[in-house]
Amino acid sequence: MEMGIRGRKRRLVLEDEYWALILAGVGTVDACRIVGIGRKTGYRWRAELGGLAPARRAEAQQSERYLSLLERERIAVLRRQGLSMRAIATRLGRAPSTVSRELRRNTAEHDRGAYDPVLAHARARTAARRQRPGVLAHDEELHRMVQGRLELDWSPQQIAVWLRMEHPQRPEWHVCHETIYQALYHGTRRGLHRRLTTQLRTGRSMRGRRRRSDQRVPRFVAPGLLIDQRPAVVEDRVRIGDWEGDLIVGAKGRSAIGTLVDRTSRYVRLVHLPHGHAAQALTDALESLVEHLPQPARRTLTWDQGSEMARHDLVAAWFSEGVYFAAPASPWMRGSNENMNGLLRQYFPKGTDLSIHTAGDLTRVEHLLNTRPRKVLQWATPATVFAAKMSC
Structure with missing residues (x-):
């Protein structure tokens, strides 16, 4: 940074550099170190804007609509050489009115009739950042x-x-x-x-810039049918009754809730597990839930290779076309269920005790999610799509 830049102009330049680093994916601590400001200052700038870069600054970095500092410096040099506003505009590739407004705004009496490009740029940044009511x-x-x-x-x-x-x-x-x-x-x-x-689903008070993928490692390889043996029609998502299932696990793995999602309608059912999530406990709870599903809505179930499905041979008897398992470490093979588990974390946060939630709590969350419009369903609700498909 130029040593001659001080005060407000210096602060604005530092902020520009800081937000440019943040937008490039640099962490707050590293951005503060590179720019040369304290961590508290960087965190304060982020907190004041809810973790978001100033909208107009981000726009200016992507658009040629606004004059850059380099262009303002060229205006100053060409003006001192005696060129007319129209000639300067031609050199810059700008409209004459743009140059005229720039000089008129920044050569007032208090500027002693001189055009200072650095001060003009600082003023423009301040004006761009002024708060506008939404x-x-x-x-x-x-x-x-x-x-x-x-x-x-x-x-x-x-x-x-x-x-x-x-x-x-x-x-x-x-x-x-x-x-x-x-x-x-x-x-x-x-x-x-x-x-x-x-x-919001994330519940963040400040907007995050990146998300980490789930790297959960499977704990059990079930001797069952793999997903490539599943009926081909399941991939087409044209019928009701093809479910994807998994567990969302609570603090220290001591509690869990089972999740079932219909691939076509994204209709969700939650499995209450008050007695733990070992294989027998899950099997008993699944039986209680599945027996309340209409027979046409019980075709296939796809699960990951977790030890909780050790009694899949019993579970398979409740689905007319069987139970199947995704490949190890391949959550994308059960994409609908993985997405739903992410939505459910709004109500059942990670690191909390899930055993405190009653069957009534689970029913309430089911209703909220099944009556919420979904983009993937062209903004219909899962409950509407499920009912429509069942009536066909």
Whole structure:
């Protein structure tokens, strides 16, 4: 950094460098060290914006719409050489009005009639970062509708699509899901209180930049039928009754909840395991749940190779076309179930005791997820699709 840059201009340049590193995937601690600021400063900048880079700064890095510092320095040099505004604009490939506005804004009397490109750039960055009220801040009715569905655990994308479908005559309400995220993580300045972030599936108070994949290692190789022996029609997702199953495990592996997801409708059933998740306990609990499913909805079950399915020979008797196992360390073979397990973690967080949840709690969560619109279903609900397929 140039030694002559001090005060507000220096701080803005440091912030630009800091956010450029964050957007490039550098961690906060390393970004602070590279830029030369304290960790507390970097964390404060992130916390003030809910973990998000300033929107206009990110836009400026991707767009040539805004004058860069280099262009402003060239304007200063060419102006000192006596070139006209039109000639400078031609050299830069900009409209003459752009150069005219730039010089008019930054050669006022308090600047002694001189154009300072560094000061002009700092002013532009400050203006770009000024707080603007979002649409959710000034439209009370829209605010209430969005907040109400967030409180029902809808995602911002689900809300954005629902607004378009339910209110086609109100285009001013057709906000994108990113607008809702911005309103959440920028707090009341954009219209929503940050406490509502607890209603999101992740529950993060600050927006994360990366996610780590689940690297759970299978503990048991079942001597059963592998997934490549499963009927081919299961892959087509055209019928009800092909289920994917797994466990979500609580703190220290001492408690668990079983999950079953229908591949076609994404309809979910949860298995209450008050007596642990050993093979016999799971088998007994599955029998109780499956016997309440209609016979046409019991075709196949696909599970991972966990020891809890050691009695798969008994379970297979309840499914007309058998039980199958995914390959070891291949959760993507049960993609619908893995996705559902991620959704369920909003209600049953990792590292908590899952045995405290009653059968009634599980039924309530089932209802919330089965009546929530899903993008993969063209915004229909799993319950609607399941019922429609059963009636065919």
